[in-house]
Amino acid sequence: MKAPDLGIRIGLHEPGKRNSIADLGVKVGHKTLIEGNNVRTGVTVVLPPVKNPFRERLFASTFVMNGFSKPIGFVQVDELGYIETPIALTNTLSVYTVASAVVRHMIDLNPDLKSVSPVVMECNDSYLNDIRKMVVREEHYFEAVKDASLDFEEGSVGAGTGMSAFEFKGGIGSSSRVVEIGGEDYTVASLVLANFGRREDLTIAGVPVGELLKDYPGRGTLGKGSISMVVATDAPLTARQLRRLAKRAAVGLARTGGYAYHGSGDVVLALSTAQTVPIGKEPELVSFLPDSALSPLFRAAAEAVEEAIINALLEAKTVEGNGRVRYALPVAKVVEILEKYWRIERG
Numbered sequence: 001m002k003a004p005d006l007g008i009r010i011g012l013h014e015p016g017k018r019n020s021i022a023d024l025g026v027k028v029g030h031k032t033l034i035e036g037n038n039v040r041t042g043v044t045v046v047l048p049p050v051k052n053p054f055r056e057r058l059f060a061s062t063f064v065m066n067g068f069s070k071p072i073g074f075v076q077v078d079e080l081g082y083i084e085t086p087i088a089l090t091n092t093l094s095v096y097t098v099a100s101a102v103v104r105h106m107i108d109l110n111p112d113l114k115s116v117s118p119v120v121m122e123c124n125d126s127y128l129n130d131i132r133k134m135v136v137r138e139e140h141y142f143e144a145v146k147d148a149s150l151d152f153e154e155g156s157v158g159a160g161t162g163m164s165a166f167e168f169k170g171g172i173g174s175s176s177r178v179v180e181i182g183g184e185d186y187t188v189a190s191l192v193l194a195n196f197g198r199r200e201d202l203t204i205a206g207v208p209v210g211e212l213l214k215d216y217p218g219r220g221t222l223g224k225g226s227i228s229m230v231v232a233t234d235a236p237l238t239a240r241q242l243r244r245l246a247k248r249a250a251v252g253l254a255r256t257g258g259y260a261y262h263g264s265g266d267v268v269l270a271l272s273t274a275q276t277v278p279i280g281k282e283p284e285l286v287s288f289l290p291d292s293a294l295s296p297l298f299r300a301a302a303e304a305v306e307e308a309i310i311n312a313l314l315e316a317k318t319v320e321g322n323g324r325v326r327y328a329l330p331v332a333k334v335v336e337i338l339e340k341y342w343r344i345e346r347g
Helices: 074-078 094-107 138-147 241-247 249-255 293-314 330-344
Strands: 025-033 039-045 056-067 085-089 119-123 171-181 186-197 228-235 265-278 317-322 325-328
Touching: 025 138, 025 171, 039 094, 039 138, 039 317, 056 074, 056 249, 085 094, 085 138, 085 249, 094 119, 094 138, 094 171, 119 186, 119 228, 171 293, 171 325, 186 293, 228 293, 241 249, 241 293, 249 265, 249 293, 265 317, 265 330
Parallel strands: 085 119, 228 265
Antiparallel strands: 025 039, 039 085, 056 265, 171 186, 186 228, 317 325
């Protein structure tokens, strides 16, 4: 269940048909690993809407709000302005294994490949998962690729299996927004791996929900954690403009109560599906919107990230692991709080 299903409106722009990154033709797949009492982890793969990401590269850029994080591939993205692989997400100690799998995936698709820059993002799920076991294997990445679909699960799945958010169960969340610029409709969407936040900080649609739920059971870690954010759009943007778009993810993060604490890694990768940069053949003409037209996209990015984080909480289920428990957000109680607050606000 997502925010709109509960009557929770976040921002001014309307969501897309699926209200997820799939509105851009992006497929998402998961491999969830639950073993014994202390393995709660997995892999999530974001597949751009092209047949071969290495040969049909997409313009992209990154933004690091707080660098307590271990993403792979960001240096080349920022230098050259494109991605050339799928985007994978997993736990902190598994980024290297998953990166090897992404490389193998691109080798399989491209027999002449000699170099490639995989993009892998991470958060630390060691509260619920025995991360030192390093159970994620290359085959799990390929199983996530096989699972990829426009209709994908959110919450406690794939890379989100062992993640926490605001001391509730967190994980994978997604949302989208549609904006009109110059008579054309464009979509901005986000997918997040949410694993951050103190209970008291949680804010939903401007309401201090976390403060009112601070005594709900299952607290722990004092908000330490991270968030990996993917922002995508079908608006024609250059890499420079995509970096500007990526920065607005931080606005959406802040609106949920994210403060980028010292121990938090808050990173963003933004991409455009509007046009490709074919390998070995530079495009003869690159189109892009003028900077003066970007404000609606900026707002849409903030709204999509904000709702994606809330959706991760709403979709997640209670998970026990490592001798601990993370309870799902008590949705009925949240709705009660919001309705009471809105009645008061509206008089």
